[in-house]
């Protein structure tokens with residue numbers, strides 16, 4: 001069976017079809033501790049390749065899993081059937097308030113392009129530049145600034161994907177399908193969904209409140225509803241100023257309790273930094289320091305600073321205003337996870 005699938009794919013796909021052991025092993029792992037050896041890897045060259053792979057797999061009853069950069073922590077890019085790699089889908093078209101990108105573009109390439117026009121796409125998982133936008137949409141990624149700007153699900157305007165029948169669909173543009181999705185979501189009890197800032201479990205039908213939201217069903221669906229080809233992302237102007245406070249705490253408990261008060265001062269980010277990460281930071285901390293909070297504001301800086309000083313119960317050891325220093329401290333924190 002495997003051989004015939006291989007032959008069919010090889011004669012149909014314009015990109016690469018890989019079945020050698022070395023490639024199957026490479027694609028058998030991601031950033032999780034799981035390993036599943038796939039049968040075949042398709043490195044799709046274009047939309048037609050994605051459609052053909054899905055149609056062939058469906059006919060021969062073999063599963064297809066889409067892969068971005070394979071940085072996911074739960075094995076969601078692994079499968080024993082066909083892995084479809086989207087790295088060739090890395091186009092980028094910048095407009096004033098949104099950017100249209102191919103799903104295989106890395107977050108790093110997107111950020112570099114946006115920086116030129118002093119814009120940014122807010123969700124910033126600590127994996128940083130390595131992950132792809134397709135993977136971020138698949139996981140509904142968030143990051144330190146999601147406190148203010150939300151997760152991916154709050155920052156996507158449109159998605160074009162190939163469904164399980166090999167059909168190309170754009171949501172919310174395709175009104176026929178959009179209406180059907182909206183109709184289904186009317187039956188759900190939104191009160192039964194957790195009221196949290198980050199939620200990537202299950203299909204996020206609770207986020208669909210109007211026809212313009214229906215694409216949100218794809219976000220966090222881990223490739224189970226279709227293969228994303230491209231997407232339109234909301235982008236916003238870089239804030240004029242940022243300030244990052246680094247606060248030392250002598251106990252994890254006091255840092256956690258303080259978080260609740262600090263959140264009321266409306267920071268753009270709060271991030272907890274534990275002892276393991278502290279070791280990676282080039283700074284002489286007090287020996288009794290058990291953990292840190294990074295607290296960032298990107299508007300009303302002086303006003304926010306006053307509010308923070310009224311509620312903080314740890315010791316502020318850094319007040320960073322320069323973008324280079326701010327990025328460096330965020331890097332200390334993020335790189336320690338890699």
Ligand SMILES: Cc1cc2nc3c(=O)[nH]c(=O)nc-3n(C[C@H](O)[C@H](O)[C@H](O)COP(=O)(O)OP(=O)(O)OC[C@H]3O[C@@H](n4cnc5c(N)ncnc54)[C@H](O)[C@@H]3O)c2cc1C
Pocket residue numbers: 030031065066067068069070071072073076077086103104124125126127130131132133134135136137138139140141142143144221222223224226227228229337338
């Ligand atoms: C060190 C580290 C730190 C992290 N920190 C954070 C964090 O702070 N916040 C956070 O939210 N997450 C965090 N993550 C997780 C991060 O969100 C994911 O690793 C990342 O989004 C996955 O992107 P990827 O391109 O590697 O996708 P993959 O791992 O390749 O795939 C992830 C999922 O998306 C699906 N997928 C990929 N491409 C597509 C596509 N084109 N169409 C449909 N589905 C697709 C896959 O099938 C899979 O289910 C972290 C991960 C690491 C390793």
